[in-house]
Amino acid sequence: MMKQYHRIQVAVDGSKEADLAFKKSVAAAKRNEAVLEILHVIDTRSFQNVSSFDSEMVEQVSNDAKDKLQKYYDEAKEAGVEEVHFSIEFGSPKSIIAHEFPKKHQIDLIIVGATGLNAVERILIGSVTEYVTRTADCDVLVCRSKENQDLI
Known part of the structure; x- marks a missing residue:
C-alpha cells in the first residue's frame, strides 16, 4: 500500500x-489531498x-520573494490544491529546509529541485539538496527532469 502524505513542503x-519541484508538489498535493x-x-x-548593510535591500529581496511566492500560491490554488500556504524564512537554507520548517509544520514529504552546482562547488560549499536528502527526518523527493512528472 502506498503511503499517503498529509503535509508537503x-x-x-x-x-x-x-x-x-513546485509543479510536482502540486500534483502530489492534489493526489494525496495534502x-x-x-x-x-x-x-x-x-x-x-555587504559593506554597508542596507535594510532597504533586505526589504526588496523579501518583496521580490513574496511576489514570486504569491504566483506559486495562485497557481497551486488554480490547479485545485485545497490548502496552500507560503512562507519566507531567513537563515541557513540547509537547516531550515531539512529540519526547522518540517518540524514546525509536521511535514511528511519534502520536495526539492536537483542542484545545479558543479562537482567542485559541491565539495567546497555543499549542496542544499544533498544535505536535505541526507539529514531530513521525513521522505524527500528530488526532482531531476520533467519525465515521469505524474508518478508521485
Whole structure:
C-alpha cells in the first residue's frame, strides 16, 4: 500500500529546478489531498559581505520573494490544491529546509529541485539538496527532469 502524505513542503528559489519541484508538489498535493507548504529561504549569509548593510535591500529581496511566492500560491490554488500556504524564512537554507520548517509544520514529504552546482562547488560549499536528502527526518523527493512528472 502506498503511503499517503498529509503535509508537503516544496522549497523554491526561482530556478528551473525549483519550478519543476513546485509543479510536482502540486500534483502530489492534489493526489494525496495534502496541505502544500511553499517555502523560500533567504540566505542571510549573502548579506554578510555587504559593506554597508542596507535594510532597504533586505526589504526588496523579501518583496521580490513574496511576489514570486504569491504566483506559486495562485497557481497551486488554480490547479485545485485545497490548502496552500507560503512562507519566507531567513537563515541557513540547509537547516531550515531539512529540519526547522518540517518540524514546525509536521511535514511528511519534502520536495526539492536537483542542484545545479558543479562537482567542485559541491565539495567546497555543499549542496542544499544533498544535505536535505541526507539529514531530513521525513521522505524527500528530488526532482531531476520533467519525465515521469505524474508518478508521485
